[in-house]
Amino acid sequence: MSEVSSQTVIVTGGSLGIGAAVCQRFSQQGWRVINIDLLAPEQTNSKIDWWACDLCDAIQSNEVFNNILQHYGRVDALISNAGVHFSGTIEQTSDADFERVFAINVKAAIIATKAVLPMMKEQRKGVILYMASDQALIAKHNSFVYNMSKAALASLAKTTALDYAQYHIRANAICPGTIETPLYHQAIERYVAKSGADKHHVHAQEAALQPLGRLGQATEVAAYTYFLASDEANFITGSLQVIDGGYTTQ
Secondary structure, eight states: OOOOOSOEEEEETOSSHHHHHHHHHHHHTTOEEEEEOSSOOSSOOTTEEEEOOOTTOHHHHHHHHHHHHHHHSOOSEEEEOOOOOOOBOSTTOOHHHHHHHHIIIIIHHHHHHHHHHHHHHHHTOEEEEEEOOGGGTSOOTTBHHHHHHHHHHHHHHHHHHHHHGGGTEEEEEEEEOSEESHHHHHHHHHHHHHHOOOHHHHHHHHHHTSTTSSOEEHHHHHHHHHHHHSGGGTTOOSOEEEESTTGGGO
16 A cells, blocks of 8 residues: 555546546645546646546446555545536437436446545545536536436435535535536537537637626636635535536526
8 A cells, every 4th residue: 555645536537628627736736636537638747647447337447446545545535527418308318328428427426436435434534526517506408318417416415415424524516617628619519510500609609608708617617626625615515516607697
């Protein structure tokens, strides 16, 4: 077992977008960072350890988590960030689509939570943050299964917070609005390909929908995530933490 030298955070889906920004933020603050992702990170960082894993595979995930916990000896925070987007009404969502979205967005979060809880209980301290969405609070068009999966994460945060408060384990759901990430750009590209709309016009429309008149940035979500994981947020648990430029207040 390696010597414990600093606080340790596990980030699922930390190779791109918000997850990558979260990894960078914690690394800059001196945390030991473990990124669990099937994809290799676009940018290498010697202070961020990448563990390749298909988070939808329960057997593989449990093995990876067990190896990580044995190697590092503790886990102070879990940022359950891995996720996938899917657009479609209930009629446009096949059983396979539904299973895939819930496997990545919800089941992977449950597996990760179950993996870290025993060690956090032993430590009598820990933080679990689920990367939900503004769609945990509101509905959007053509977002049947994605919306449902993010609402599930909000529920997971609340029940985990209540069940494990006695162990001084905090759990919250972070609810970003429209954030400019590779996931966002992929969604726009799919919409443009399907509709024939002008891409620049679509971007401008998305920005105009936000009360602050712009899209959020992954670094802003990462900064908020770091605060919620820090001791400065010790009295915050079981909550939905919105970072959406005011969108859900409309």
